[in-house]
Amino acid sequence: MNRPASSTTTATLSLGVCVSDDHALELQAFAVACGVDEAFVGQLVEEGLVQPAIATPTWRFGGEELGRVRRICRLQRDFGANLHSVAVMLDLLDENDRLRVRLLRAGERLP
Amino acid sequence: MEFKDYYKVLGVERTANEDDIKKAYRRLARKHHPDVNKAADAQARMQEINEANEVLGDKEKRAAYDQVGQGARGGQPFNPPPGWDSGFEFSGGPGGFGGSESHSDFFEALFGAARRGGMNGRRPGGGAQAARGRDHHAKVVVPLEDSFHGATREITLHSPEMDASGQVALRERRLQVGIPKGIRAGQQIRLTGQGSPGLGGAPAGDLYLEVEFEPHPRWRVDGRDLYVTLKVAPWEAALGASVEVRTPDGQVEMNVPAGSQSGRKLRLRGRGIPGGTPGDLYVLLEVVLPPADDDKARAAYRKMAQDLAFDPRAS
Numbered sequence: 001m002n003r004p005a006s007s008t009t010t011a012t013l014s015l016g017v018c019v020s021d022d023h024a025l026e027l028q029a030f031a032v033a034c035g036v037d038e039a040f041v042g043q044l045v046e047e048g049l050v051q052p053a054i055a056t057p058t059w060r061f062g063g064e065e066l067g068r069v070r071r072i073c074r075l076q077r078d079f080g081a082n083l084h085s086v087a088v089m090l091d092l093l094d095e096n097d098r099l100r101v102r103l104l105r106a107g108e109r110l111p
Numbered sequence: 112m113e114f115k116d117y118y119k120v121l122g123v124e125r126t127a128n129e130d131d132i133k134k135a136y137r138r139l140a141r142k143h144h145p146d147v148n149k150a151a152d153a154q155a156r157m158q159e160i161n162e163a164n165e166v167l168g169d170k171e172k173r174a175a176y177d178q179v180g181q182g183a184r185g186g187q188p189f190n191p192p193p194g195w196d197s198g199f200e201f202s203g204g205p206g207g208f209g210g211s212e213s214h215s216d217f218f219e220a221l222f223g224a225a226r227r228g229g230m231n232g233r234r235p236g237g238g239a240q241a242a243r244g245r246d247h248h249a250k251v252v253v254p255l256e257d258s259f260h261g262a263t264r265e266i267t268l269h270s271p272e273m274d275a276s277g278q279v280a281l282r283e284r285r286l287q288v289g290i291p292k293g294i295r296a297g298q299q300i301r302l303t304g305q306g307s308p309g310l311g312g313a314p315a316g317d318l319y320l321e322v323e324f325e326p327h328p329r330w331r332v333d334g335r336d337l338y339v340t341l342k343v344a345p346w347e348a349a350l351g352a353s354v355e356v357r358t359p360d361g362q363v364e365m366n367v368p369a370g371s372q373s374g375r376k377l378r379l380r381g382r383g384i385p386g387g388t389p390g391d392l393y394v395l396l397e398v399v400l401p402p403a404d405d406d407k408a409r410a411a412y413r414k415m416a417q418d419l420a421f422d423p424r425a426s
Contacts, residue, residue: 003233013263015289016300021226021387023301033120033246033319063299067321067389070248071146078140093146105338107395 020067026052034069044069049087112205114183115217117163125177129168136164162218172222179221216360241311251300251320253290255327255337258384259359261292266320288320295334296324330359335390338381342399343367346376358382358392365394373398 017023031038044050045059049069052059068090075086118125121135123338141147141159145154166172214222268284288300299319305331306316324332328376331338341356349368355362365379375396383390415421 012409013287013289014129014305014318014321016291018291018294019299019301020386032243033317035246062319064320066319068295074147075142077136078144078157081217083305089146101333105333105393105395107338107340 008068018063019062019066020062020064024062025066026047027059027061030061030066032070034073036069036073041069043083044072047083049083049090112406113217114180115159115162115167115215116180116183118160120163121167123167127167132164132167136160136168159215162214165219178222189245190271241313242308242309243313244309244316247306247318248314249318249320250323251288251290252323254351255324255330255332256359257290258294258324262290264288264290268318286318290322293384293389294322295384296322296332298322313406329357332384335386337390337392338395338398339392341396342397343371345398345400348372348396348398356392356394367396371396371398 019025025033027038027102031041034041038066041050041061045052049072050061050065053062053065054060071093072086072090075081075089076083079089090106118127121127121132121139121274123131123135127135140157143153143156143160145157149397150156185243224392226250249266249268251264253264257264258416264287265290266286273401286302286305287419288302291300299321302318302320305316305318308315309391320352329339337359339356343352343354343355346352347354347367348371349369351369353364354367356365358379360382363379363382367378373396377394377396379392379394381389382392403412
């Protein structure tokens with residue numbers, strides 16, 4: 001067998017929208033985009049691991065939440081972690097991010 | 112295509128038992144997980160580790176891999192013999208949730224068809240059911256300036272796809288993507304219909320692009336806000352001055368209040384990332400002393416020392 005064949009299509013213009021505000025996702029579309037079911041998103045919100053960007057009248061989610069749910073899934077899968085462990089990991093990672101940003105603001109170059 | 116030595120990737124012997132493999136995987140995952148490790152190659156390394164674990168951690172796949180890999184060494188050119196997998200039936204790998212994790216050509220050649228069959232819920236030879244195409248996820252790294260002015264960037268994506276004859280082909284796609292003005296790092300651009308094609312007439316999935324900014328030599332970004340360090344002369348800091356500050360939108364004039372010290376933070380409201388609620392630009396002052404490298408300069412410092420009676424350690 002040879003290396004899988006490659007094919008190229010010419011560049012097509014795709015404008016796209018930023019997933020936030022007017023384009024924030026309803027629960028169903030959000031769950032599909034995250035590759036999880038709606039009940040799991042509900043559980044994450046209930047446990048306080050994810051917050052809808054817009055809470056009323058219905059939950060809507062933006063890109064940051066999408067990245068967060070995908071991170072939760074990665075942590076669950078790659079470490080075999082349960083949600084409680086993931087919650088601790090997220091707290092530590094968030095803290096780490098905050099400290100990094102503080103260093104960055106102060107002009108420190110991180111390795 | 113090169114042979115991939117998955118045992119070497121996980122750092123275990125070929126005789127390792129399930130437990131050894133699990134332990135080795137966990138140890139490497141902790142070290143290289145891209146959510147933990149900020150190194151640029153962490154994601155690629157983790158993909159390799161995940162791929163090795165997907166094969167060696169699964170009895171069926173490991174047996175198949177051991178059979179085709181007899182005598183092969185990592186990095187050697189490798190082509191699986193025709194029909195090598197006829198004796199195996201894979202029960203659809205852990206594959207997982209997003210399904211966007213990419214695999215090497217080597218993995219795709221060995222396990223690709225079985226994996227995709229499992230993930231789409233479509234068995235080889237079975238009837239195709241209507242199903243919406245999978246969403247794809249990728250990252251796009253853009254200059255900070257794109258968020259100020261909007262831009263169009265060309266990105267290249269590679270995705271393995273099965274053609275009509277069941278062969279895996281790597282498809283390369285080039286897309287012109289509009290970067291909306293005001294976008295921030297961590298946000299996502301959704302391109303409707305640019306994911307996997309749907310099955311049985313169902314719609315295609317979407318493509319989500321997570322935005323990241325290239326590190327900028329001048330501005331540091333925190334959400335909507337920008338930070339910049341501005342060097343000022345001692346007399347500008349002491350007496351106050353009007354100075355020019357460069358923003359991604361051009362020069363603006365800023366007043367340095369009299370009596371400023373190094374580290375003072377001044378805010379230029381609304382000069383951060385544009386949007387309904389625009390961010391701010393924070394200017395951190397750094398007082399730079401003129402060098403005392405000639406008589407005139409040394410005399411000026413001596414005069415200051417005499418005239419000011421200043422003790423920086425007084426308090």
